[in-house]
Amino acid sequence: MSAHHHHHPHDHGHAHGPHADGLGNEKRVMFAMWLTGGFMVIEAVGGVISGSLALIADAGHMLTDTGALFLAFIATRLAKRPADGARSYGYARAEILAAFTNGLVMIGVVAWILFEAASRILSPSPVMGLPMLAIAITGLLVNIMAFKLLHGGEQTLNMRGAMVHVLGDMLGSVAAIAAALIIMGTGYTIADPLLSVLVALLILRSAAGIVRESAHVLMEGTPEGAEGERIAGDLMANVEGLADVHHVHAWSLGSNRAVATLHARLAPGIDPGMALAAIKARLAAEFGIGHATVQIEEESCPDHAAGHAH
Template identity: 35%
Template structure:
């Protein structure tokens, strides 16, 4: 028993240490992104480049989004209380959704600006645009490398990482545009790059919007097959059926499961509890579900049906 407790404490400590590391990295990335924004706004205004200004707005959106991720990470560590019995983990999901929507909104604004630029082309200082874009690329690469390892473990870090990936690609596109404008004065490339980068970012961000909305709507997680769960549970010889099944995600990793289990026979409590543990073990081992609530009974919902009939 002591080993189990020690292991749980070690895991809990490891989780908190991992969370602290996520937070420190997010804070560093925020500071780097703010520096890019300042340089790009100045560079975009002086060089008259829309794609540089779009990159700056993009980075400003990212800086605030990543900072919101950082704050959300802090709040999510608060323990559950009487008002929020599930705790505060969902704040990270709300933050990830907000980040994604902000990014899509910025892209739509940039499409509008790019359209105006197509209609009224303006001269651009290509060399200055190129220098500032190279600075942006280097800073974004450093930020992306910082978050790369953690992005698969946390939806918020993933959202921040997607922001940075988009920034890195847009910096590469702006560099290419800077070269073409500097050498050949191809000014229409500036709004074209802005549109291409925007489309790419929306394409990738949409996945985060869908995932966060699914979690908030308590949709069945994609990797959970309810029919298979029903088949496996009803294979246990004492079980008549499983019904009132609800499966949802609390955040991007914790899956919760609740259901009613109706037994074939009116067995004693000790045997019923043993079967409940067997079902929990099955759900954990075969489907990776840890947070399980099962209501056990004999003819457990037939009584309810009778009550409803009588009421009608």
């Protein structure tokens, strides 16, 4: 079995070859994370000083992003480890658990923003338009930089997820810019809480998505496109010598890490080793299932039973 020949060079004194573009996914995600995380603090403080709820809401949105980028960062780190089922179970799940918690916290933030917005709509409070505008514009630039960083990397599921966040964040900054312009132009400070509601809904959308997906993983839900019947049908159609495939379970450990268990009954005279290798290869290629536990059942005739010393 060539299971141990993982295609990764054994550490040559940690000398990594230079990337074509000089920046790997991991570094890109890390820079983007520090950018949004750092600016988030400035924006929150600016929101409090200028009295703008839209800025505080946008900072809240940046908090979800920084969280998402952090998870993407952990995931890119973990993806580098040699694939070995038992060891990485724990880490992959920690990432999902963090995402779940992050999502719940953000839903709490949304509730607070909506509550605060309602009270400000009822009794408008003064907002300084100019500092608000300056901070919101800087926020937009920070997001554009983060987006460019992420866009240049390889497109994995995590990178795409992080990009979607940063894009949503741009909308948040645009809303804050719009509110600042309306306030400076017309003096209607109510624009600030109104647009903060819009940003809160943006946060709610991404937070609800995160909670739903991570809860699905935590509940051992089936990865998208890897439903049991579908896997069974696909194996029956594409792997020779299978008489029946049943008890198929697929679930994910974390982002991009699907696992499966199944029973396969072989047609008479089929070599179990070959069948096993073929099943595993098909699961990896078609469903991205990197770790499968397959129980082989042979159509055993009585005279076969003696020759079971493989």
